[in-house]
């Protein structure tokens with residue numbers, strides 16, 4: 082039987098970005114891709130990202146968090162999910178530990194993230210510095226200037242989308258600036274084509290950004306490994322960075338996603354901070370039958386810190 086059978090989880094969301102929080106601290110169980118896909122396929126535990134808590138790896142941090150997409154792939158960063166983890170670690174009666182105050186330092190594959198509570202359900206996450214060099218994003222070939230990279234979709238002389246900004250916020254993003262409402266584009270069709278374009282060796286999250294004014298961006302996102310979502314925190318950060326680099330906005334903006342607003346600030350210290358809400362929907366336990374199709378050898382164990 083899968084070691085995940087009967088495990089308790091929280092179903093949460095950050096602006097409608099569907100998040101499952103699973104606490105595997107205190108053991109060496111690691112979720113396998115088949116298991117993540119099975120959990121995502123169940124309506125009770127459907128997620129865009131599953132945030133899995135493991136024991137801390139770096140001294141002084143509060144947890145190591147593995148982030149799974151719907152397709153079972155792992156991501157280095159998830160802004161909305163990080164806020165949900167903070168709520169769970171501070172307020173959930175089972176996951177919260179008494180010593181924890183209103184600040185946490187979490188570690189992911191992409192590095193350390195400081196989270197601060199700003200009100201009962203709202204948190205600010207210091208998402209760190211954006212990575213802007215072509216090989217850090219990563220792109221498949223050298224681009225000295227990643228503010229606008231050579232990439233387009235549609236007819237060569239009249240492209241539907243072209244010249245996105247490329248940014249890593251711990252995960253790769255391409256941000257296409259559009260002058261119409263992002264809803265006017267068929268992102269469900271365009272997104273998968275661009276996500277897996279050969280220019281992105283690790284695939285990419287694809288955003289359409291309409292700059293409303295210097296402090297307001299409207300955004301829709303096709304997420305790598307998850308598809309269309311109602312919100313994506315790292316994409317909101319990437320959009321602000323990409324817009325600010327082109328002088329389309331200042332260094333602070335409200336980013337309006339289908340699920341609502343995030344406040345993004347790119348500080349003088351180069352760190353990008355994201356503020357937004359969390360919501361607990363329900364808790365549940367994984368039925369053993371969920372993993373019946375997952376290979377038994379998939380339910381293995383591994384050190385939490387191994388990337």
Ligand SMILES: N[C@@H](CCC[C@H](N)C(=O)O)C(=O)O
Pocket residue numbers: 098129130150155156157158159160161162252253286304305306307310312313314315316
């Ligand atoms: N929804 C997230 C981003 C999730 C990760 C992404 N799909 C990837 O694979 O990079 C967010 O809120 O940032």
